Amino acid sequence: MKQNRIIDSMRFNMNPLEKYSWLIAVFVALVLSGMTPASARVVFEDDFQDGNADGWAGNAGRGDLRLTTFAGNVSVRLTRDASIVRRIEVNESSTLDVSVDIAATGLEKNDICKVEVSTDAKNWQLLGVIGDGKDDGTTLHNVRGSIDAEKGIEYLLVGLRVDGNAENDICWFDNINVTSQLDFGLLQHELPHAVYWSSENISGAFSTAVFETQKNAGIPKKNYSGTLNLKGGPVEHFEVYNDAFEYYPENPSIKTLPSLSISFVQNGSAVIPVTRGAIKSDHPDWEWIIEPGNIWLRDDGEVQISLPFALMERNANCVHNGLLTFRINQKGQTSSAIYQIGAETCAYLQFDLWGTTSVDYAVHEVEQFRSINDAYTEELSARLETKPIENLPNAKEYGASDEVAPSSMTLYGYVDGPTHYVGGCETRFGSYPFCDVMDVPSYSWAKSLVGGVGLMRLEKIYPNVKNALVSDYVPACTTDDWAGVRFEDLLDMASGVYNSDVYDEDESSAEMRAFFVAPSHTEKIEIACKGFARQQEPGKRFVYRTADTYILGVAMNAFLRVKTEDIEADFYDDLIVPIWNQLGLSPLVNKTRRTYDHERQPFTGWGLVLHRNDIALISNFLQRGGRIEGEPVLDEEMLSAAFQQNPDDRGLPAVIDEQRYQNGFWAWNAGPSLRCEGDEWIPAMSGYGGLSAAFMPNGSTYYYISDGYAFAWRRAAIASNKQKPFCEGTE
Incomplete structure (x- = not known):
């Protein structure tokens, strides 16, 4: 390959086809992402989002090569016979997986976009191609393959090329990933006794099997309700894989654990924490979430307790899932605790950690014993029947690896009435043993579930509150910029107050970053109300701004306090939590992220854990019209509009014509993809990094939690329609 330097950060005016291509790919859930196993370690990745192509070398040939960008998405565009190559240093002896996303247009006959790899710069292996028939200019197709990397391989070359004969033969390349597969068989499946009871160090990562209940284990004869105390401090092993904001170098405290003191109630083989949800701490980075775990009597006479936990980023919504276990001997002494994190839902900070730490478990009576046990029994009874998602017809279309990379997937499922088909729940060290209580963040699903449900509930109780003026209830928003802005305008993200209407520019601006990191309500509301200017009349244009949803939460709190004459009224605790309790949700959802001051203002636009x-x-609650025991608890008109059941009220166009935003919910016109006779709008929730929930018109719901920036569920929509048709004219 003749090579010359790619021009970094080149910008150009894209033609309409190019604009359409990337908007569809990013925002209309047609993105197809690469396949790497959840156990994979990242060796190399490049999505060109930094606006340059450092490290790549290329040859324009008779064509052209450049970076293109639109709506925040950057990719490499090659035409005719252009090519680029990247040398990747490799120090691996396991199998390497290579994944590349490709979109194309103008390909005919033998024209192809192709990916090649080499380990010696002489012999090239064709990894995959796309050609005529896959060049609609809208769909990203994934090309992937594996290379057996023997010891001694120094580097891997990845080549991206167009084999075309005309300038209109165009290939876009994006999301290049090289990962190394971890062999679970090489992990420790049982830790030596000395690791628990002496200062012996852990030699490396270990399998999640270490935390599973021992086969043929019994239940301890005595009750082990009591309190766990963990001192916290530095972890033994910490390895960062992704730190997009370069947080770690400036904040080494992220490789330390907070201290912890928490009580448990034993219920048979279960140990239930008295405190559920995020536990406030003085740690600058982390807060613990402890979930119900298992207790068993080992065959050596010792009692072992295994707990699922999560570290949630302070003042944010990233969740890192882990496991912790320790033993209690026959003298009542507590061993060291073994802990490990190898999974997360966090697009910008990903790491593995493991080690041991000293703990003390004091057995004693717990006053809340009966109430905690009763609540836990109710929690279990409210769980829907689960079945493997493989039991579904067209099962491969749900959680498809060419829509969402398995390495990015946390959980996914398909809800069909009383049956919950489940998949995912993998970590980099094996399957998570506590899938039912694996903690996942909501991110912007909260715009639907807190902002949307909150205002719909308020509207049900106090009709026409949706038309109340923000300036009457939020003192910081009383400038002329906010004149005439209604509560519902905020929910629609159509306040007319913004600095840029280009998608994501306001959301990723310096002002918004300051808003997100501000710990107090005073700081947040000052930025939200005064950091942006009036551009047009409210209710006319959708501009994605989390600040609008935060202001809505402030306004709803103020309105509720006026109506109830209660200065401590809280719209989340008083209006939404009772709904969650009636539905039988876990205690985890009774909490939401709040400001760290006396206001304790709910974030409204992000911050739940589920x-x-x-x-x-x-x-299911939303699919049945917001009804509980047949009675609507939400405003029916608002929910009906959000769920696209009113053809005369689709909501505002959201970035492109095929997408709408209405009352806190997105919607996509799936009619063309499903080959319906007309439009078929599917409402959805979307969350930062790769969270999607699609509410199919047939009453089912497909969802997934991931963190690889993929928002793809077209295949699931097609499969659901085949299973229970909801549009006419399907071929």
Whole structure:
């Protein structure tokens, strides 16, 4: 390959086809992403989002090569016979997986976009191609393959090329990933006794099997309700894979654990934490979430307790899932605790950690014993029946690896009435043993579930509150910029107050970053109300701004306090939590992220933590029109509009014509993809990094939690329509 330098950060005016291509790919859930196993370690990745192609070398040939960008998405565009290559240093002896996303247009006959790899710069292996028939200019197709990397291989070359004969033969390349597969068989499946009871260090990562209940284990004869105390401090092993904001170098405290003191109640083989949800701490980075775990009597006479936990980023919504276990001997002494994190839902900070730490478990009576046990029994009874998602017809279309990379997937499922088909729940060290209580973040699903449900509930109780003026209830928003802005305008993200109407520019601006990191309500509301200017009349244009949803939460709190004459009224605790409790959701959802001051203002636009059964129960609730025991608890008109049941009220165009935003919910016109006779709008929730929930018109819901920036569920929509048709004219 003759090589010359790619021009970094080249910008150009894209033609309409190019604009359409990338908007569809990013925002209309047609993105197809690469396949790498959840156990993979990232060796190399490049999505060109930094606006340059450092490290790549290329040859324009008779064509052209450049970076293109639109709506925040950057990719490499090659035409005719242009090519680029990247040398990747490799220090691996396991199998390497290579994944590349490709979109194309103008390909005919023998024209192809192709990916090649080489380990010696002489012999090239064709990894994959796309050609005529896959060049609609709208769909990203994934090309992937594996290379057996023997010891001694120094580097891997990845080549991207167009084999065309005309300038209109165009290939876009994006999301290049090289990962190394971890062999679970090489992991430790049982840790030596000395690791628990002496200062012996852990030699490396270990399998999640270490945390599973021992086969043929018994239940301890005595009750082990009591309190766990963990001192916290530095972890033994910490390895960062992705730190997009370069947070770690400036904040080494992220490789330390907070201290912890938490009580448990034993219920048979279960140990249930008295405190559920995020536990406030003085740690600058992390807060613990402890979930119900298992207790068993080992065959050596010791009692072992295994707990699922998560570290949630302070003042944010990233969740890193882990496991912790320790033993209690016959003298009542507590061993060291073994802990490990190898999974997360966090697009910008990903790491593995493991080690041991000293703990003390004091057995004693717990006052809340009966109430905690009763609540846990109710929690279990509210869980829908689960079945493997493989039991579904067309099962491969749900959680498809060419829509969402398995390495990015946390959980996914398909909710069909009383049955919850489940998949995912993998970590980099094996399957998570506690899938039912694996913690996942909501991110912007909260715009639907807190902002949307909150205003719909308020509207049900106090009709026409949706038309109340923000300036009457939020003192910081009383300038002329906010004149005439209604509560519902905020929910629609159509306040008319913004600095840029280009998608994501306001959301990723310096002002919004300051808004997100501000710990107090005073700081947040000052930025939200005064950091942006009036551009047009409210209710006319959708501009994605989390600040609008935050202001809505402030306004709803103020309105509720006026109406109830209660200065401590809280719209989340008083209006939404009772709905969650009636639905049987986990105690986890009774909390939401709040400001760290006396106001404790709910974030409204992000900040929930959920279990997969919570997602299923909420989905069914919304699909049945917001009814509980047949009675609507939400405003029916608002929910009907959000769920696209009123053809005269689709909502505002959201970035492109095929997409709408209405009352906190997105919607996509799936009619063309499903080959319906007319439009078929599917409402959805979308969350930062790769969270999607699609509410199919047949009453089912497909969802997934991931963190690889993929928002793809077209295949699931097609499969659901085949299973229970909801549009006419399907071929």
